[in-house]
Amino acid sequence: MELIYLDHAATTPVLPEVVEAMLPYWTGAYGNPSSTHQAGREARMALSAARDRISAFVGCAPSELVFTGSGTESDNMALFGAAEAYRERGRHIITTQIEHHAVLHACERLEQLGYEVTYVPVDRFGQVSPNDVEEAIRPDTILISVMYGNNEVGTLQPIEAIGRLARERGICFHVDAVQALAHVPINLRELPVDLMSFSAHKLNGPKGVGALYIAKNIRVTPLLYGGAQERKRRPATENTAGIAGFAKAVEIFDRNRYEVQQKMEKLRQEMVTGLERRLAPGQFVVNGHPTEKLPHILNVSFPGISTETMLMNLDLAGVMASSGSACTSGSLEISHVLKAMKLPDEVTQSAIRFSFGPGNDSGQMAAAATAVETIISRLRTKG
Known part of the structure; x- marks a missing residue:
């Protein structure tokens, strides 16, 4: 039985070229980048080259990019760091x-620390209205945080419009672009964004490496203390091998950006078409925005069949999908994203996220759709 991996929004396989780029920094070039001897200088050069590569990819100056240990750390650094740095202006966020729980749970902690947080609603497609954001702004608002593309349903947010609102009022604007980095062109020289979070393992890079863009004019109080690394913004010995792998993954993706984009859109449409051909009307519902969406994410509900039951049967059929964020996949709770979209219970309780990567192909889409058809037929017969 062929195993079909359709959970790339959770994590992606590390490309062989990426592993090859990382190996020297685990073996021969193992120096600490902060050391002044030859081994340290070699590691420092690797860091500088990686920073140059990634900053060029997202359109910022190398000095504006801080390496972190994950996308979650990057989100936390942005929220806690900006909240602390600008608290003299106010305490409203x-x-x-x-949002991903890396943002929501951080906001909950900030509320415990005395900050006030407004959680703006979304429409039935999972998209926030800039007007609602504008109405939520107060004289003491110091930070706005909105994700670029949702990790569960794929809906893109109106980042530019919200960013302009923030700029006009002098409010710091953070964007979680962890899921969007590999699928949406990003040019930070043009976007009205002050802070942006990234992670390597969403575009065939290694786990345990992230980055935070901090615009030159933005202050962020460090989360950690103990060293001068990353211009004293994120002290800790840098993960040289992981950062080199991050840069290599970016280089490969940048080279194949158009082809990957086209392929993801094609695979997503083939999966939808495959379900339409095999299932009766009403047996499945596509969740998320019909046009403003990440091309690699397809969130589908199968009313009458619980998410847990479908996932278990898909796994037995060799199809690996998920219920949503990998950070909460161990929980049987209904997705907070689908709840916020105010979808019917039969939709929220039966949602599955399929997410695609360059290693998938049309045959796998057909096989996955057939597996769904078989599972639904079997379960309805038993019922």
Whole structure:
């Protein structure tokens, strides 16, 4: 039985070229980048080259990019760091109801620390309205945090419009672009964004490496203390091998950007078409925005069949999918994203996220759709 991996939004396989780029920094070039001897200088050069590569990819100056240990750390550094740095201006923060828990749980902690947080709602497609964000702004608002593309349903947010609102009012604007980095062109020289979070393992790079863009004019109080690394913004010995792998993954993706984009859109449409051909009307519902969406994510509900049951049967059939964020996949709770979209219970309780990568092909889409058809037929017969 062929195993079909359709959970790339959770993590992606590390490309062989990426592993090859990382190996020297685990073996021969193992120096600490902060050391002044030859081994340290070699590691420092690797860091500088990686920073140059990634900053060029997202359109910022190398000095504006800080390496972290994950996308979660990057989100936390942005929120806690900006909240602390600008608390003399106020203690009000705006975010949305459909953020990743790296943002939502950070906001909950900030509330415990005395900050006030407004959680802006979304429409039935999972998209926030800039007007709602504008109405939530107060004289003491110091930070707005909105994700670029949702990790569960794929809906893109109106980042530019919200960014302009923030700029006009002198409010720091953070964007979680962890899921969007590999699928949406990003040019930070043009976007009205002050802070942006990234992670390597969403585009065939290694786990345990992230980055935070911090615009030159933005202050962020460090989360950690103990060294001068990353211009004293993120002290800790840098993960040289992981950062080199991050840069290599970016280089490969940048080279194949158009082809990957086209392939993801094609695979997503083939999966939808495959379900349409095999299932009766009403047996499945596509969740998320019909046009403003990440091309590699397809969130589908199968009313009448619980998410847990479908996932278990898909796994037995060799199809690996998920219920949503990998950070909460161990929980049987209904997705907070689908709840915020105010979808019917039969939709929220039966949702599955399929997410695609360059290693998938049309045959796998057909096989996955057939597996769904078989599972539904079997379960309805038993019922």
